Amino acid sequence: MAAVDQRRSKGASFLLHATLIVASTIAVFPVLWILASSFKPANRIRSSEIKFIDQPTLENYRAVLTETEFPVWFMNSVVTAAFTMLFGVFMAASAGYALSRFNFPGRRSLMWTFLITQMFPVAILIVPIYTIMANLGLINTLTSLVIAYCTVAVPFCTWMLKGYFDTIPRELDEAAALDGLGPFQTFYRVILPLARPGLAVTMFYTFLTAWSEIAYATAFLQTKDKFTLGYGLQTFVPQFNQRWEYLTPSAILVLIPAALIFMYAQRHLVSGLAAGATKG
Amino acid sequence: MSIDTGTPPPPAPAKRSRLKDTAEKHWYAWAMVLPVVLVLGVLVLYPLARGIYLSFTDLNESNQREEICTKTLGGDEVCEPNPDAAGFVGLQNYVDIITGERGEFWLQLGNTLVWTAACVLFHYALGLGLAVLLNRHVRGRSIYRVLLIVPWAVPAFIAAFAWKFIFNERNGLANVLLKSVGLEPVQWFAERWSSLFTAIVANIWIGVPFMMVALLGGLQSISADLYEAAEMDGATAWQRFVNVTLPGLRPVSATVILLGTIWTFNMFPIIFLVTEGQPAGQTEILVTGSFRYAFEGIRQYALASAYGILILSMLVVFAVAYRKALSRQGEVW
Numbered sequence: 169m170a171a172v173d174q175r176r177s178k179g180a181s182f183l184l185h186a187t188l189i190v191a192s193t194i195a196v197f198p199v200l201w202i203l204a205s206s207f208k209p210a211n212r213i214r215s216s217e218i219k220f221i222d223q224p225t226l227e228n229y230r231a232v233l234t235e236t237e238f239p240v241w242f243m244n245s246v247v248t249a250a251f252t253m254l255f256g257v258f259m260a261a262s263a264g265y266a267l268s269r270f271n272f273p274g275r276r277s278l279m280w281t282f283l284i285t286q287m288f289p290v291a292i293l294i295v296p297i298y299t300i301m302a303n304l305g306l307i308n309t310l311t312s313l314v315i316a317y318c319t320v321a322v323p324f325c326t327w328m329l330k331g332y333f334d335t336i337p338r339e340l341d342e343a344a345a346l347d348g349l350g351p352f353q354t355f356y357r358v359i360l361p362l363a364r365p366g367l368a369v370t371m372f373y374t375f376l377t378a379w380s381e382i383a384y385a386t387a388f389l390q391t392k393d394k395f396t397l398g399y400g401l402q403t404f405v406p407q408f409n410q411r412w413e414y415l416t417p418s419a420i421l422v423l424i425p426a427a428l429i430f431m432y433a434q435r436h437l438v439s440g441l442a443a444g445a446t447k448g
Numbered sequence: 449m450s451i452d453t454g455t456p457p458p459p460a461p462a463k464r465s466r467l468k469d470t471a472e473k474h475w476y477a478w479a480m481v482l483p484v485v486l487v488l489g490v491l492v493l494y495p496l497a498r499g500i501y502l503s504f505t506d507l508n509e510s511n512q513r514e515e516i517c518t519k520t521l522g523g524d525e526v527c528e529p530n531p532d533a534a535g536f537v538g539l540q541n542y543v544d545i546i547t548g549e550r551g552e553f554w555l556q557l558g559n560t561l562v563w564t565a566a567c568v569l570f571h572y573a574l575g576l577g578l579a580v581l582l583n584r585h586v587r588g589r590s591i592y593r594v595l596l597i598v599p600w601a602v603p604a605f606i607a608a609f610a611w612k613f614i615f616n617e618r619n620g621l622a623n624v625l626l627k628s629v630g631l632e633p634v635q636w637f638a639e640r641w642s643s644l645f646t647a648i649v650a651n652i653w654i655g656v657p658f659m660m661v662a663l664l665g666g667l668q669s670i671s672a673d674l675y676e677a678a679e680m681d682g683a684t685a686w687q688r689f690v691n692v693t694l695p696g697l698r699p700v701s702a703t704v705i706l707l708g709t710i711w712t713f714n715m716f717p718i719i720f721l722v723t724e725g726q727p728a729g730q731t732e733i734l735v736t737g738s739f740r741y742a743f744e745g746i747r748q749y750a751l752a753s754a755y756g757i758l759i760l761s762m763l764v765v766f767a768v769a770y771r772k773a774l775s776r777q778g779e780v781w
Contacts, residue, residue: 188581191574192595198610198653199598201621205613216619218628259483266480273470278481285492287763289714291738292756295749296495296502298742299512319491326484351476380603383716387743398605402721405609412613419606430601431594434661 199423206416213412228417237392238418241400244310248396249378251314256321256374257329257367264329265355269341282323290383293319298387308390316384321374328373332366333359372433379426397422503541503754507534509747534750541754550751551741552729553758560713560733563648567712570652572705575659580693582660583667600657608721611650615722637726644731647722651715659704666700667693702774710763734759 176184200220205213207224215222232238267275297316298307306312336359344354360367382398389395395403401422404415511534517527544550582593599607614621615636623633637643670693678688716735723731725740732740734755742752 184581184584184586188578188586188592188596191578192592194653195596195657196598198607198614199602202606202610202613214619216624216627218621218624259487262480263484266477270474270477272474272477274478274481278485281488281492284764285488287710287714287760287767288492289735289738289756289759289763290716291735291742291752292499292760293492293495294739295742295753295756296498297491299502299507299749300495300498315491318487319495322484322487322491351480355480376603380605380717382605382720383739387739401605401609405612407724410616412616415609416613419609423602423606426603426606427598427601434597434600 202416202419205412206420208413210411210413213416228413229421232414232417232421236404236414237395237400238414238421240393241395241397242421244394245379245396245398248310248313248317249375251310252317252321252378253371253374255314255318256325257371259318259322260325260329260370261360261363261367262355263326265333265359267326267330268333269338282327285319285323286327288319294384294387297384301388307388308394309388310394310396312388313378313381313384313396316388317378317381320377324377325370325374328370329363329366332363332370335366336362369433372429376426376429379422499753499756502750503757504536504538505534505750506537506540507750509749512749537750541750542758545751545754545758550748551755552732552737553734553755555730556732556734556737559644559731563644563651563719563733564709564712566648567651567655567715568705568708570648571655571659571708571712572701574652574656576663576697578656578660579663579667580689582664596660597657599654600661602654604654604715604717605721607654608650608718611646611653612722615646637723639727640730643723643726647718647731650722651712651718654718655708655712659708662700662704663697666697670696706767706770709766713763714759 204220206228207226208222209225209227212219212222263278266272267279293316297312297319301307301312301315306315340358340362341354344358349357380398381396382402385396385399386402389399392400392403397418401415401418404411404418511530513530514533515527516530517525520526541550545553548554578596582589582596586592602610615623617623617633617635617637622636626633634642636646674692674696675688678692683691713733714735715733716739719725719731719733719736720739725732725736729737729740738752738755738759741748741755
């Protein structure tokens with residue numbers, strides 16, 4: 169479309185950039201506003217003047233890291249998300265491969281199950297899983313969260329990995345078979361090592377989903393020492409006496425690792441999802 | 449999202465040997481999917497079945513114990529079956545929901561429909577607009593692209609807090625801005641529609657990047673020859689957009705609109721954190737409403753389960769109807 173571009177008038181070019189700049193500003197503004205506020209003293213956060221930088225201080229960060237349970241919640245979230253991620257990928261890898269390579273009875277219904285689980289509202293599993301966890305005495309544990317997150321993570325990982333395995337040429341499997349490898353050896357020794365980028369991206373996304381989850385965490389956790397970030401941060405801003413001077417720095421500290429992981433992985437997500445969706 | 453039908457196994461003379469053949473041929477595939485099937489069975493299907501069962505009972509916080517245990521003088525415990533234990537009540541929960549006896553189903557359904565329609569419409573329109581702009585040769589395109597996907601990288605609950613902060617009634621940025629241009633500050637959460645408006649703004653902000661990236665992928669797969677041919681025929685920019693771009697995007701659009709609708713319908717954190725249902729539960733959507741019935745106040749587990757079943761049924765019906773409508777138009781999908 170280079171020919172089209174050369175004809176673009178100065179006015180059109182200005183409009184194009186103006187639109188993109190306005191849109192980009194809106195896209196980053198709420199994050200910048202939280203970031204700017206996190207450096208303001210508490211009384212300046214409540215001020216009704218619009219100032220981006222106002223008596224900047226690191227006091228809020230110090231307070232959140234030393235005077236609140238934020239570090240505990242952060243660790244709880246890391247542990248929960250990490251176990252969900254490992255369990256999800258570990259369970260899903262071989263199934264993703266089988267769904268990508270073999271036509272077996274039950275394959276079609278399995279694929280449909282994955283699709284339908286993506287439609288499940290939080291509301292449908294949370295009550296039964298809660299009652300099961302209560303019977304098992306697992307309420308208020310991180311284990312119960314990992315188990316609940318796996319209901320989403322396992323089908324999602326299978327779907328993503330199937331999409332990735334689809335992009336690895338089948339000729340490799342055939343070559344491995346000619347060399348006398350059985351299907352399991354082909355999978356573990358030939359295909360799985362090649363699928364490392366796909367595994368990494370899938371793991372990152374599973375991690376992020378668990379990192380950002382709040383419904384199960386709010387329902388299952390009861391004591392402050394067990395909270396994850398998704399629940400803990402809510403306690404900073406109850407209906408009355410909202411402590412935005414705690415919330416803003418915590419939000420930034422939660423966001424930074426998530427955004428870094430996301431930016432690394434995002435290029436592969438859409439193609440992975442699309443591949444899983446279209447190649448059957 | 450097409451799914452291959454498995455090729456049927458070759459016909460065999462006797463049923464038993466056919467079963468055996470199938471097992472011999474496919475045992476390794478089955479072994480490979482076994483872990484996932486077990487996880488799905490234990491973690492999804494069993495709770496789902498239990499949820500369906502619960503929706504036909506009257507289980508709540510006060511009648512959940514099956515036995516009542518009392519300590520005797522000697523220190524022993526004597527347990528008796530709880531006479532008021534939860535039991536089977538047939539369709540009572542569903543009747544109560546539909547007639548409005550318990551819960552606010554119709555209000556929440558209305559909110560959910562407005563919420564879903566508004567969000568998906570703006571997600572798609574803004575995502576498409578930005579994708580078209582980014583698909584041109586613009587200086588700084590990769591910088592714009594990174595900036596524009598920032599909202600996607602932010603965990604949804606953090607985004608919810610950011611917008612709650614901006615719409616704070618006392619000194620949030622939105623009201624400060626209104627005051628600075630001489631307007632009255634708005635009590636955002638005092639009224640149903642202004643409260644819902646804040647949540648919709650927040651969710652539009654979150655959801656545009658996904659649409660943009662997906663549609664950008666779709667745009668890049670449209671052959672440049674088509675545009676050249678259209679131009680040779682003297683088509684204007686608008687005509688090219690309507691007759692080349694939009695039809696070329698149809699497969700991607702069909703998928704992302706379906707996904708977007710399902711995701712928005714089920715979107716929990718934004719309403720839950722931004723409006724918190726204010727004023728007085730009037731801005732709850734179905735998923736947040738059922739969560740509050742299950743875990744706030746007197747916990748009505750059975751009612752919440754029935755909500756879950758209703759929500760899933762609506763989504764399944766919608767997805768099936770959507771696919772039918774597309775295939776009637778000759779879409780291969």
